Amino acid sequence: MSYAGPDPDDFDECYRGDAPQEGRRPGRRAVLVTLAALVPTALAGWLVFQAVSGPGESEPPRVLPAPGTSSSTTPSPTGSARPTDGSPSASATPSKKPSHKPSEPAGAGDGPLAGKVVVIDPGHNPGNFRHTADINQSVNVGNASKECDTTGTSTNSGYTEATFTLDVARRMRAILERQGATVKFTQDGTRAWGPCVDERAQIGNKAHADAVVSVHADGSAAGNRGFHVILPASVHAGGADTRPIVAASKDLGERIAGRFVQVTGQPPSNYIGGGTGLDTRSDLGGLNMSTVPKVFIECGNMRDSQDAGRLTSGSWRQKAAEGISEGIVSFLRR
Numbered sequence: 001m002s003y004a005g006p007d008p009d010d011f012d013e014c015y016r017g018d019a020p021q022e023g024r025r026p027g028r029r030a031v032l033v034t035l036a037a038l039v040p041t042a043l044a045g046w047l048v049f050q051a052v053s054g055p056g057e058s059e060p061p062r063v064l065p066a067p068g069t070s071s072s073t074t075p076s077p078t079g080s081a082r083p084t085d086g087s088p089s090a091s092a093t094p095s096k097k098p099s100h101k102p103s104e105p106a107g108a109g110d111g112p113l114a115g116k117v118v119v120i121d122p123g124h125n126p127g128n129f130r131h132t133a134d135i136n137q138s139v140n141v142g143n144a145s146k147e148c149d150t151t152g153t154s155t156n157s158g159y160t161e162a163t164f165t166l167d168v169a170r171r172m173r174a175i176l177e178r179q180g181a182t183v184k185f186t187q188d189g190t191r192a193w194g195p196c197v198d199e200r201a202q203i204g205n206k207a208h209a210d211a212v213v214s215v216h217a218d219g220s221a222a223g224n225r226g227f228h229v230i231l232p233a234s235v236h237a238g239g240a241d242t243r244p245i246v247a248a249s250k251d252l253g254e255r256i257a258g259r260f261v262q263v264t265g266q267p268p269s270n271y272i273g274g275g276t277g278l279d280t281r282s283d284l285g286g287l288n289m290s291t292v293p294k295v296f297i298e299c300g301n302m303r304d305s306q307d308a309g310r311l312t313s314g315s316w317r318q319k320a321a322e323g324i325s326e327g328i329v330s331f332l333r334r
């Protein structure tokens, strides 16, 4: 193989694959059934999207939904005139201002999210590949010790997850700051490696964030497709106690899943979550060590060619950022 990019085996912290993990399988069926019964948000949203979307439709102005409502957005066709790979992320968003705030200034302090703090955690770090000893150091995640951070995965053509997560995160920042939120990053491509997963959680905690979202893309087998949002399980061990944030994080994750599926057209995962687009895990340090509402989102599978086509598209990443952001806004205005 001529592939010379990151080691395909260097999956991210959130990658689960098919390997059984201690403490995960028992009760998994019950969790899935419960989620499917109580919260078919993502799947319902996907079905709505399927019903309302059609070829050749143009994209209407998008207005962020009011609390308790859902907007009838329709994703534009792929391959639009928007910049694709390599485009400066923040520059691709100005046309997406909500129509009801035509002169809203950028930055925190004004807008419907004034006073709200959002921490965005771009998964991994483009420099992690060059700092294996640093990212392999062990950190405590409450119920276990695990590596500080991982390299993340990549597409078969070498587009890295760390590049993807930073790009989506920056697009989200532009969207959320226009709504008046204060947005903080765990890393913005300016540090050599990391931070470690426990530090990523601490950054959200110290910011007293109203919501934290960790952005990822998965590295699973070809044919495995779709997105899923990872919710914190109830973990009370060592320095971890997620019990106070489980319910709010679930609410946050459901709202993000519901908006993501509608805005991006990306279906819920066909390999995790039983079609709900939701999964609950107790093995992620970034969730275990959080004291504020937090979820991960795996936007797609970088190792699947169809998903990779989306993940490497700048216009699709903009939709991903909008979908996640709309879920956050819905949560913060609930």
Ligand SMILES: [Zn+2]
Residues within 6 Å of the ligand: 012, 013, 014, 015, 123, 124, 152, 153, 161, 215, 216, 217, 218
């Ligand atoms: Zn990841």
